[in-house]
Amino acid sequence: MKTLIIGGVAGGMSAATRLRRLDEHAQIVVLERGRYVSFASCGLPYYVGGVIEDRDSLLLQTPESLAARFALDVRVGHEVVAIDPAAKTVTVRELASGETTTETYDTLVLAAGSSATPRAGSGDLPWHTLRTIDDVDHIAALLGAAGADARAVVVGGGFIGLEAVENLRARGVHVTLVQRGPQIFSPLDPEMAQPVVETLRGAGVDVRTGVTVVASGAGHVDLSDGSRLPAHLVVDASGVTPETTLAVAAGLTIGPTGGIAVDGRQRTSDTSIWAVGDGVEKVDAISAEPTLVTMAGLANRHGRAAADDIAGLDPDDALPALGTSIIGILGLTVATVGWNEKRLTAAGRPHRVVHTHPSSHAGYYPGAAPMAIKLLVDPADDAILGAQIVGTDGVDKRIDVIATAMVGGITARGLAHLELAYAPQYGSAKDPVNLLGYVAENVADGVVATVQWHELDEQRRDGATLVDVRTADEHVRGAIPGALSVPLDDLRSRLHDLPAGPLIVHCQVGQRGHTAARLLTQLGYEVSNLDGGWKTWAAGTASRRAGEHATAASVAAGVRA
Amino acid sequence: MKTLIIGGVAGGMSAATRLRRLDEHAQIVVLERGRYVSFASCGLPYYVGGVIEDRDSLLLQTPESLAARFALDVRVGHEVVAIDPAAKTVTVRELASGETTTETYDTLVLAAGSSATPRAGSGDLPWHTLRTIDDVDHIAALLGAAGADARAVVVGGGFIGLEAVENLRARGVHVTLVQRGPQIFSPLDPEMAQPVVETLRGAGVDVRTGVTVVASGAGHVDLSDGSRLPAHLVVDASGVTPETTLAVAAGLTIGPTGGIAVDGRQRTSDTSIWAVGDGVEKVDAISAEPTLVTMAGLANRHGRAAADDIAGLDPDDALPALGTSIIGILGLTVATVGWNEKRLTAAGRPHRVVHTHPSSHAGYYPGAAPMAIKLLVDPADDAILGAQIVGTDGVDKRIDVIATAMVGGITARGLAHLELAYAPQYGSAKDPVNLLGYVAENVADGVVATVQWHELDEQRRDGATLVDVRTADEHVRGAIPGALSVPLDDLRSRLHDLPAGPLIVHCQVGQRGHTAARLLTQLGYEVSNLDGGWKTWAAGTASRRAGEHATAASVAAGVRA
Secondary structure, three states: OEEEEOOOOOOHHHHHHHHHOOOOOEEEEEEOOOOOEOOOOOHHHHHHHOOOHHHHEEEEEEOOHHHHHHHEEEOOOEEEEEEEEEOOOOEEEEEEOOOEEEEEOOEEEOOOOEOOOOOOOOOOOEEEEOOOOHHHHHHHHHHHHHHHEEEEEEOOHHHHHHHHHHHHHHHOOOEEEEEEEOOOOOOOOHHHHHHHHHHHHHOOEEEEEOOOOEEOOOOOEEOOOOOEOOEEEEEEOOOOOEOOOHHHHEEEEEEEEEEEEOOOOEEOOOOOOOOOOOOOEEOOOOOOOOOOOOHHHHHHHHHHHEEEEEEOEEEEOOOEEEEOOEEEEEOOEEEEEEHHHHHHHHHHOOOOOEEEEOOOOOOOOOOEEEEEEEEEEEOOOOOOOEEEEEEEHHHHHHHHHHHHHHHOOOOOOHHHHHOOOOOOOOOOOOHHHHHHHHHHHHOOOOOOOEOHHHHHHHHHHHHOOEOOOHHHHHHOOOOOOEEEEOOOHHHHHHHHOOOOOOEEEEOOOOOOHHHHHHHHOOOOOOEEOOOOHHHHHHHHHHHHHHHHHHHHHHHHHHHOO | EEEEEEEOOHHHHHHHHHHHHHHHOOEEEEEEOOOOEEOOHHHHHHHHHHOOOOOHHHEOOOOOHHHHHOOOEEEEOOEEEEEOOOOOOOEEEOOOOOOEEEEEEEEEEEOOOEEEEEOOOOOOOEEEEOOOOHHHHHHOOOOHEEEEEEHEEOOOOHHHHHHHHHHHOOOOOOEEEEOOOOOOOOOHHHHHEEEEHHHHHHHHOOEOOOOEEEEEOOOOEEEEEOOEEEEEEEEOOOEEEEOHHHHHHHOOOOOOOOOOOOOOOOOOOOOOOOOOOOOOOEEOOOOOOOEEEOOHHHHHHHHHHHHHHHHHHOOOOOEEOOOOEEEEEEOEEEEEEEOOHHHHHHOOOEEEEEEEEEOOOOOOOOOOOEEEEEEEEEEOOHHHEEEEEEEEOOHHHHHHHHHHHHOOOOOOHHHHHHOOOOOHHHOOOOOHHHHHHHHHHHOOOHHHHHOOOHHHHHHHHOOEEEEOOHHHEEEEEEEOOOOEEOHHHHHHHHHHHHHOOOOOEEEEOOOOHHHHHHHHHOOOOOEEEOOOOHHHHHHHHHHHHHHHHHHHHHHHHOOOO
């Protein structure tokens, strides 16, 4: 039995090593186009930033170490240029010599990953992706040559773009982030992305939304709004697409998303070929439709599953993909799972929204940090459709708990009942995840009605009066224009100050507003609570202004927002 | 409608505030024996240690603030001395005046908590529990008086005992920890507790196991092994029992554990009385039997549920209790959920054991810290029965994920498929939780056989040869006596060095051992892998030696270990 594996990083190498552990007698050949295998691709930005100092630490394995431990025949600098499924052979070009040979297989694992989308710019200025060891070597060399006043343009405010920004800033580089659409970091909804924008700007990053790079030349790029930016370097993080050239040429079925179609065991349409990693489609956990998710965890897991299937282990089908993700950006941690509101709205899928702003741990224990959480819930069955968290400490924990709850079929209200580990330095007796469940339950049961930040203006136009139940001091420090100030603790004695019509109450984060809404509801008022309070409203309003500005700029420049 | 609530801390206050939000018209009276309500009981040890500097920050609410916000009638210094369920009245003694009055109720919530078990010692030396604001005021005063050479004896190495130790050490106090049984921190199994013992000793704490305090007098305590310790202060953390005096006298049903029996909505045997918090029984998630779990999270949740039921909201039944818990001790984080192996063994419940030693995040990103994980699995259905984690960073996250998985009915092998958020500073593409699932799956499917650390000696006596597959350097630095050293990467070429009989392979943590075991199995050897590798074996062996010592000391002193 001979297995060829095309691609020697996450998914491919997981398949190779697992297959060896399952079959000591198999012949396993790994063909990798690049000069390195099994490198830490998720660590590359941090090597640029100097956070990871030792370049060798990025090289998790070498062909030699893999031969010694796993008896793998790993060939770097070997590009597969064609697959012949009928003959069960691949054509391999050795890049150093240009020589082409044919390699046979019994089973083939295609783990070729994704490729960067075609670069939007051109000219004398070097554009770099941030995907290989060679990329970071080139970027490091350019930054070294540019010296203390180095300027970089990062194209695309997604995961790689933001990690590039953080690490370029860590090196003291002047950075402009260019985002085609109106909002950076699209996994977040606009009001959740706003703290990220503010953090970037606070760190001196020039954030430009609603523009594209239309040209680049020696020492500069030109944007679609007519501005010209000096630049020693462009990092192209504008996105990736599944690498399917080999698969298409071999006649493998490509799915509707453009990724290679596979079944629950990573089998392609050819019975001798498996495919794993960024190049293949996954099943989306929310829609049950094919989707593309380019996460290392899935690549590893699916590589292992392919090996299990090849070895005859009868593995379980892969779970649908949640797209759980996390990024650190300039001290913030941003994490998401499932779908965001933009996507639910675009798909016409009913959803309920909850915003909270809990502390990472008990407020009386030093170091408690605020976070913002958004939960999206299916009103029909209370299923969790997605979550977004932005904060510092404890964000990673809460997104993992919610992701696990989603896999376990725990409903939004069920989050209230999770028995999470509590001591004051780690959480709260009512953990942020529990609190989310309580709020979701109150909304679902009609205990309280909530208004979203973007619905406020319309409801006020329709006659609702906004009441700020925070303290008078808080009101003075920053209020929603036109809000009536009646602090919660005075509410019972100041009912005469309230108008007769519908009321919307709000506080800083939503909690006091909830108590006020309950009080007033029982006294016969028609009242709802501003979800997420002043904090969510302020972030959402700022994001809308920025979005409108960006959209206007895009329209003016004739590009699609 | 008038509701009386006995006890104004976690469970009682959750019930009171939730009930007010649900019923603005209810009369709600909270009767609290102590001088404070709604204080941060879990923060008390950290105030002793000076981590929490501001005493006021422990007082989350006052009677005045609760009156203003929630229109609660909160009476501190009011002890309920009797309940008359037939008359629906309670007898209340005002502690300041000694006057006794009668208060009527329509519904009653009993949230009297737990009481410390009777003190083991007596004499002139002050003994203190660590349960109230008054306790910490007294302890702080004693420490101040004792000055720089203060000496304390902490009785009991459970949650409160260890938190007391940590905080007394933070104040520079010389601390002796006295543990009746052979092992401190009984939620852990012995091999998992060993790092805690070593950390305590490394911090200069005198840990004495298998002994009790038999007497105390001015400036000293006497232990059951005949030794005398100088002491300015004894912190009694030897355990708590449900406070059921009022409930028993009122004729409420007490369950088999000694706690007040309640149904899923916290209803006692009297239709007008609910009970919540440390005084009541919960249903154990593993056995479905009544159990006692004294965690603040459950008290809060059940207080809220009682209010929901009183207000007619038709709440869901409480989930069975997992007993999820966490403690920080001298830089370590220790967390547990479900049952440990001691308890499973004592109950005669079949179980499978997995030990791992993963890193908190990707090894190539700075700051990765090791942790030890133990997972207990039901061999019949792969259900997770419990987990224990000891480490520094990332322990709280993993226990919460496992606790959530248990609630969601996710099996041990299912942990492998959780899609957890990954970036190199937060986790690994194969998260420690995923890895646990992979190991559990390999064991369940018979892909590998494992040997536990305590089974090693017997299997070697029966003829198995132990092979250390770590590098020669690692072997020299510390080896299991008599193990044959054959590094994994040389294994294929050194098969001739292996004897014909059964083999047990081991490495540092179990991972290379797994690869070696797979390799040798397929070459026809009878082989198993030492679960958790050298690290688990070393911790287990050290704990056994300490336990035997403690047991011997206990027997010599005539106490039950």
